[in-house]
Amino acid sequence: xxxxxxxxxMASKGARGTEVPTAxxxxxxxxxxxxxxxxxxxxxxxxxxxxxxxxxxxxxxxPAASGKPAGSxxxxxxxxxxxxxxxxxxxxGAPNGQYGQHGKGEAGALSSNAEAVRAAQAARAVVAKKxxxxxxxxxxxxxxxxxPKITNREGFEIANEEEGENLPPVFTTVPVKDRVxxxxxxxGMEKDPELLRMMTELKIPYxxxxxxxxxxxxxxxFKQMQDRGVTLQNHTLNHKYLPGLxxxxxxxxxxxxxxxxxxxxxxxxxxxxxxxxNYNGDTVRAAKTCGVKGLPLWTxxxxxxxxxxxxWDKDLHPGDxxxxxxxxxxxWNATMPDLIRAAMKRITDKGYAVARLEDYV
Numbered sequence: 001x002x003x004x005x006x007x008x009x010m011a012s013k014g015a016r017g018t019e020v021p022t023a024x025x026x027x028x029x030x031x032x033x034x035x036x037x038x039x040x041x042x043x044x045x046x047x048x049x050x051x052x053x054x055x056x057x058x059x060x061x062x063p064a065a066s067g068k069p070a071g072s073x074x075x076x077x078x079x080x081x082x083x084x085x086x087x088x089x090x091x092x093g094a095p096n097g098q099y100g101q102h103g104k105g106e107a108g109a110l111s112s113n114a115e116a117v118r119a120a121q122a123a124r125a126v127v128a129k130k131x132x133x134x135x136x137x138x139x140x141x142x143x144x145x146x147x148p149k150i151t152n153r154e155g156f157e158i159a160n161e162e163e164g165e166n167l168p169p170v171f172t173t174v175p176v177k178d179r180v181x182x183x184x185x186x187x188g189m190e191k192d193p194e195l196l197r198m199m200t201e202l203k204i205p206y207x208x209x210x211x212x213x214x215x216x217x218x219x220x221x222f223k224q225m226q227d228r229g230v231t232l233q234n235h236t237l238n239h240k241y242l243p244g245l246x247x248x249x250x251x252x253x254x255x256x257x258x259x260x261x262x263x264x265x266x267x268x269x270x271x272x273x274x275x276x277x278n279y280n281g282d283t284v285r286a287a288k289t290c291g292v293k294g295l296p297l298w299t300x301x302x303x304x305x306x307x308x309x310x311x312w313d314k315d316l317h318p319g320d321x322x323x324x325x326x327x328x329x330x331x332w333n334a335t336m337p338d339l340i341r342a343a344m345k346r347i348t349d350k351g352y353a354v355a356r357l358e359d360y361v
Contacts, residue, residue, distance in 0.1 A: 143359035298323035
């Protein structure tokens with residue numbers, strides 16, 4: 001436990017011990033076509049009606065969240081129990097190419113989808129009250145058809161990187177326009193069954209970065225997590241300070257954990273988070289040899305009683321990665337559900353939805 005507490009303290013210091021701020025044309029002279037203009041006018045009316053009736057995310061009597069709404073697509077349906085984490089995530093209740101009840105074509109499909117989102121959010125509101133959330137989580141937009149290009153965060157590059165190495169990027173934020181953030185949990189020490197039930201019922205996506213030394217007493221818990229759609233990623237075998245190790249020692253910590261997770265759960269991780277957010281050139285090069293495609297760090301760290309920030313403005317931004325840990329009363333005097341209630345209040349109050357990291361990276 002002394003090692004764990006030491007790890008927790010170092011984790012909050014951020015990567016490499018540094019804090020780096022993120023720094024129609026009109027058709028002139030062309031007459032409008034009467035038939036086409038009338039069709040567009042009808043479509044516009046239908047679109048306005050659909051958006052006005054089906055895309056509201058606030059509950060009755062609840063003030064609108066600050067900032068731009070998170071969107072009107074997937075309410076987390078793709079993250080439910082029994083769905084594999086490589087499956088697509090259509091918008092909640094989407095007709096999947098079928099026509100809605102209010103007419104054929106684009107307007108009918110949009111109206112049907114808006115009603116499905118509204119129904120899903122109403123059901124989610126009931127579950128949110130059951131779990132004691134202050135507000136219903138905002139619906140998650142549909143993931144992008146093409147994933148954004150991820151590059152190194154400025155100041156986090158490897159200083160002596162050679163041309164042509166094509167090393168995995170080290171990043172803290174995903175470049176997106178939607179008001180979404182990504183929830184990640186590290187190590188795997190606390191194995192609270194209530195967390196599994198809560199996240200499944202609320203349909204809140206998250207990613208688990210696991211260290212073998214704390215999960216090896218109950219691999220089955222994380223198999224249940226995987227069965228609920230959670231992707232299991234790499235956080236080393238023993239949670240050591242990697243820059244203090246040789247290249248070969250770092251490679252064993254990373255690659256052997258890749259092998260263990262693949263053997264246990266049938267899938268080789270593609271993402272790796274170095275313990276404490278500390279790394280050097282050997283870390284990134286070793287990770288690449290093990291099949292790692294990216295090293296996501298974080299911009300904020302969630303605790304039951306506060307949020308700690310990397311950015312100077314101490315706020316959330318589109319695409320931010322949020323870190324927390326598998327901890328319970330022994331460390332926080334709070335449970336994992338307590339943590340989720342607090343974190344989701346902060347996220348929802350700021351007008352953000354939680355999206356699945358692997359849909360974007």
